[in-house]
Amino acid sequence: MMSFPNSVLRAIAVPALCFSIAIGNLVSPTVAYAETRNVADIFSIFEPSDEQAIGASQHKKIVEQYGGEYIQEGLNDYILDIVLRIVSTTEQRNQPWRVTVLNSPVVNAFALPGGYVYVTRGLLALARNEAEVAGVLGHEVGHVIARHGVQRQSRATGVGILGAIAGILTQNADVARLGQTLGGLFIADYSRDQEYEADSLGLKYLGSSGYPRMAVADFLQRLEDHAEFEKKKAGKDGQSGQFDFFASHPQTEDRIDRARSLARQADEGERDNGRDRYLAATDGLKYGDDIKEGVIRGRTFIHPDLRLTFDAPKGFQLINSTRAVYAQDRNGNRMVFDMDPRGLRGQSAASYLQNVWMKNYQVGNIQSLDVNGAQAAYSRINIKQNNGRVTYLTAVVINFGYERVVRFAYTSKRRSNELEERYIESFQSFRPIAYSEASKIKQLTLAIKTVGYREDLDDLVDEMPEGKFRKDLFLLLNPEFKKRDPKRGDQYKIIQD
Numbered sequence: 203m204m205s206f207p208n209s210v211l212r213a214i215a216v217p218a219l220c221f222s223i224a225i226g227n228l229v230s231p232t233v234a235y236a237e238t239r240n241v242a243d244i245f246s247i248f249e250p251s252d253e254q255a256i257g258a259s260q261h262k263k264i265v266e267q268y269g270g271e272y273i274q275e276g277l278n279d280y281i282l283d284i285v286l287r288i289v290s291t292t293e294q295r296n297q298p299w300r301v302t303v304l305n306s307p308v309v310n311a312f313a314l315p316g317g318y319v320y321v322t323r324g325l326l327a328l329a330r331n332e333a334e335v336a337g338v339l340g341h342e343v344g345h346v347i348a349r350h351g352v353q354r355q356s357r358a359t360g361v362g363i364l365g366a367i368a369g370i371l372t373q374n375a376d377v378a379r380l381g382q383t384l385g386g387l388f389i390a391d392y393s394r395d396q397e398y399e400a401d402s403l404g405l406k407y408l409g410s411s412g413y414p415r416m417a418v419a420d421f422l423q424r425l426e427d428h429a430e431f432e433k434k435k436a437g438k439d440g441q442s443g444q445f446d447f448f449a450s451h452p453q454t455e456d457r458i459d460r461a462r463s464l465a466r467q468a469d470e471g472e473r474d475n476g477r478d479r480y481l482a483a484t485d486g487l488k489y490g491d492d493i494k495e496g497v498i499r500g501r502t503f504i505h506p507d508l509r510l511t512f513d514a515p516k517g518f519q520l521i522n523s524t525r526a527v528y529a530q531d532r533n534g535n536r537m538v539f540d541m542d543p544r545g546l547r548g549q550s551a552a553s554y555l556q557n558v559w560m561k562n563y564q565v566g567n568i569q570s571l572d573v574n575g576a577q578a579a580y581s582r583i584n585i586k587q588n589n590g591r592v593t594y595l596t597a598v599v600i601n602f603g604y605e606r607v608v609r610f611a612y613t614s615k616r617r618s619n620e621l622e623e624r625y626i627e628s629f630q631s632f633r634p635i636a637y638s639e640a641s642k643i644k645q646l647t648l649a650i651k652t653v654g655y656r657e658d659l660d661d662l663v664d665e666m667p668e669g670k671f672r673k674d675l676f677l678l679l680n681p682e683f684k685k686r687d688p689k690r691g692d693q694y695k696i697i698q699d
Contacts (some may be wrong), residue, residue: 245636254298257316264303264320269495269524269690272305272323274489280483281321284332288339291410302421309428311338327489327648327695328424332476333417337408341418345405369623401457405464414473419461420516424681426458429618430679435671436519463688487648489697496522497643503527503539506640510602512632515612515624535621538611543604551579555599559609565597574633582622596622598629608632648679653692659683668698 265271281303289295309328311321319342321335329335347440356385401418409415491497496505497521504511514520514537519530530535546554552568560583568581578600585593594617598610610632612625646667653662662683666672679695688694 233502243678247330254316257300257314257318261302261318264314265304266317267493267524268322269305270660272303274303274487274525277326277483277487278303280479281326281335284336285319285339287411288336288343288407291407292343294315305488305492307492309425311342323487323489326484327487327679328428329421329480330424330477331417332480333408333413334421334424334475335478335480336411336413336631337404339419339420340404340407340411341400343407344400353379372471397457401461402464407463409468412473414475415465415468416462417475419465422458422461426455427678427681431671431674434674478693481650481695484648485650489646489648491522493643493645495524496527498522504635504640504643506635506643508541509635509640510608510632511635515621515628517624518628524595533615535614536612537625538609538613540609541602542607542609543605545607546601551577551599551601551607554583554607555579555597559599560597563595573600573630576603576632578629580629582617596625600629600632602634646697646699649696649698650693651696653688653690654696655690657688657690659688662688662694662696665696665698667697 267315274503276399279403281301285299285301289297289299297317299319301319301321303326304320304322306322307324307327308322309324311319311325314320321338325338326335329338351591405415405418408418486581493506496503498570501514501516501518501520502511503514503520503522514529515531515535518535520529520536521530526538526540528539542559549557550570552570556565560581563583563585565581565583568579571578571580579597580598583595583597585595587593594614596610596612596614598612600608600610602608610625610629612628614621651665662680663673665677666676669675675697683694
């Protein structure tokens with residue numbers, strides 16, 4: 203969620219790094235908050251001839267949406283070195299590029315026109331070695347060299363523009379997170395042929411750079427494993443529809459088989475996957491949610507710095523971002539939570555809801571109420587869209603004190619008492635938390651350790667923080683131990699607080 207002040211931004215000018223994202227439309231375009239900047243308004247229609255200017259004009263705004271740049275001693279320069287190695291094998295080796303590591307836990311990376319490229323720390327935590335990250339870069343450099351994004355820009359308009367300039371590589375829950383973090387943007391896939399072409403070019407560049415070509419298929423498999431892990435965590439709510447909506451094409455399974463087949467056709471020789479270098483560079487990497495932006499624990503959101511907590515409605519999956527907290531269920535019902543730091547401005551909660559927050563809509567009955575001792579107001583609003591359909595909005599304002607007001611907006615495709623009861627339960631769960639409770643929330647980090655004498659898998663898993671799926675997470679980070687027992691001297695990844 204939003205933090206105060208905004209993160210300091212930093213960008214590195216280098217040759218290319220790219221990956222892919224899918225964009226989901228989480229926030230209804232009909233719910234436009236007067237006090238909140240919508241991500242959609244940072245994109246405009248443009249000519250594809252001046253790609254450098256396009257990227258330059260959007261860079262700062264993009265970085266803001268992902269919690270700022272993530273900076274760790276040695277890591278940023280290390281990613282730069284990988285980029286230089288990949289791009290030096292291409293015909294655009296002399297083109298100026300910029301790469302930014304984003305302070306986001308999502309497993310993704312993407313590029314804007316003009317060589318503005320972004321990779322998340324979430325992706326870096328998932329990758330097993332340098333070659334897998336280089337495979338990511340090679341795939342997206344392939345998109346850039348083939349000018350796939352430029353070919354599609356002429357078809358892009360309005361809020362769909364990011365979908366036209368970003369690649370689609372993965373189909374997992376974190377793709378949903380990334381799209382929803384941006385909010386209100388449309389899915390726009392590359393064609394199957396374009397994806398296959400980028401895969402082939404990526405394999406070519408990977409081999410030319412001295413990496414094992416099989417790393418492309420290896421990382422595609424890592425994405426599949428990550429998707430299954432996210433589904434398992436989500437439980438039954440994650441098994442139907444919720445993840446399918448964000449799936450890209452072609453199917454990742456097909457691309458894994460194809461990438462493996464192409465890699466087998468080349469003479470690999472002796473190639474270094476850079477595992478030791480990679481583990482050394484990512485030791486200490488921040489993992490999961492940045493506690494300065496708040497953390498997600500199942501359906502519960504906790505912000506230690508702002509000292510507040512609430513639950514999403516039952517069946518909803520939470521997604522955090524710099525400016526707001528989102529949630530969505532498998533039926534497309536949505537929640538947005540944000541804060542107005544200017545507070546009620548001398549008005550009642552009901553007056554603020556009608557005259558400030560929802561001033562652009564026809565608000566009917568407003569109910570004043572108390573939420574855990576705080577003054578609040580609640581209203582149900584029907585918003586007619588241009589296509590004649592109706593969005594059903596439940597709007598809630600709660601006075602958080604210290605001249606701050608928090609807001610819940612729940613949007614639905616239909617009205618139902620059962621759904622409304624879940625919304626009421628959600629906003630009534632909002633409460634401030636004491637310092638003692640906030641201080642228990644610790645930042646998770648990725649640590650690199652070495653298997654000791656007589657240590658087995660259970661011993662290593664026991665080092666992880668308590669959690670229902672900690673063994674699954676350990677094996678996701680260390681998939682080699684699915685097939686064999688840990689041996690003394692093996693290096694492995696561990697999450698610690």
